[in-house]
Amino acid sequence: MINKLYDSVEAAVAGIHDGATILIGGFGLAGMPAELIDALIEQGARDLTIVNNNAGNGDTGLAALLKTKRVRKIICSFPRQADSYVFDSLYHAGEIELELVPQGNLAERIRAAGAGIGGFFTRTAYGTPLAEGKETRIIDGQGYVFETPIHADFALIKADTADRWGNLTYRKTARNFGPIMAMAAKCAIVQVSHVVELGEMDPEHIVTPGLFVKRVVKVA
Template identity: 80%
Template sequence: MINKIFESLQSAVADVHDGATVMIGGFGTAGMPSELIDALIEQGARELTIVNNNAGNGDIGLAALLNAKRVRKIICSFPRQSDSYVFDALYRAGEIELELVPQGNLAERIRAAGAGIGGFFTPTGYGTKLAEGKETRLIDGKHYVLESPLHADFALIKAFKGDRWGNLVYRKTARNFGPIMASAAKTAIVQVSKVVPLGELDPENIITPGIFVQRVIEVPQAAHQAELASANAA
């Protein structure tokens, strides 16, 4: 019987190794798998390469992982905003490496990895420092840059509902990078607000098929809301 449900957050991230490349879903805090990130901090893996849309907000989630000095390099498209002070301090001190990738390129590099595509040409970044060292090509009179797929050892994702086969549905914009990250990682670890019985999810509404998911952990929404309320109060 296929059953991808894990009993604890700790067991789900237990084999994340030092030096691993880890994709973390979320657009800012929307769709960020906060509880999985906390479990990863507790687990202790170091020298990680993190792939995310941004570089952390405030002191929670991804920012807490950075603050714990567990990240060697971050690959993202939006490293600075008003509350990215943890990343700012680390970067200015030379304690973290940044690979800046335009957001469309970031999404397509992740998608290409999941789709088995060896690379793609894009006009974005041509003629800038982002294209240095990369192959370029003139196609129909327009210049393009060759971008490579972006693979990961693990992906930490948040979804709304999932079943024991790993089929997932998301809640509105919290979907963001989750589906493509699940396909691009060797091991996709997903926290869901609710585990539902097999067959309850309408096949027409499933966004991420279970074939792309290896581990599912239920984190009730009420617990997540309590954590956010506590962080805001502080």
């Protein structure tokens, strides 16, 4: 019997290894899997590469993970804002590496990994320092830069509802990067607010099929 439900967030993040690349969902605080991040902090994995839209807010969630100094590198599109002082401090001290990626490129690089695409050409960042060292090409008179997929060992995602097969629905904008991150990771770990019986979810409403989900945990 297929049952992807886990009893606790601690059990759900077990096995995340040192040196892992982890996709973390969320657009700022919207859709951020805070409880899974807290469990990862307690779990102790280090030398991590984190992929997220931004670089943490305040002292909680992703910022709290960065504060442990167990993140070697962060790949994101929006690392600096009014309350990103944890990242700022680490970056200026040379204690974390940053790969800055325009937001559309970030989403497409993650999507490309899940779709099995080997890379793509985009006009975004052509002729800027972000294109340095990358292949470029002129297509129909326009400059393009080649971007590669972002594959990951794990994804930590927040959804709204799941069944024991791992089929997912999301709540409004909290959906953001969740679906493409689930596809791009070898092991997608999802925290949800509700768990329903098989057959209770309208197939037309399912956003992420259980095929892309390995572990589900209900969080109050």
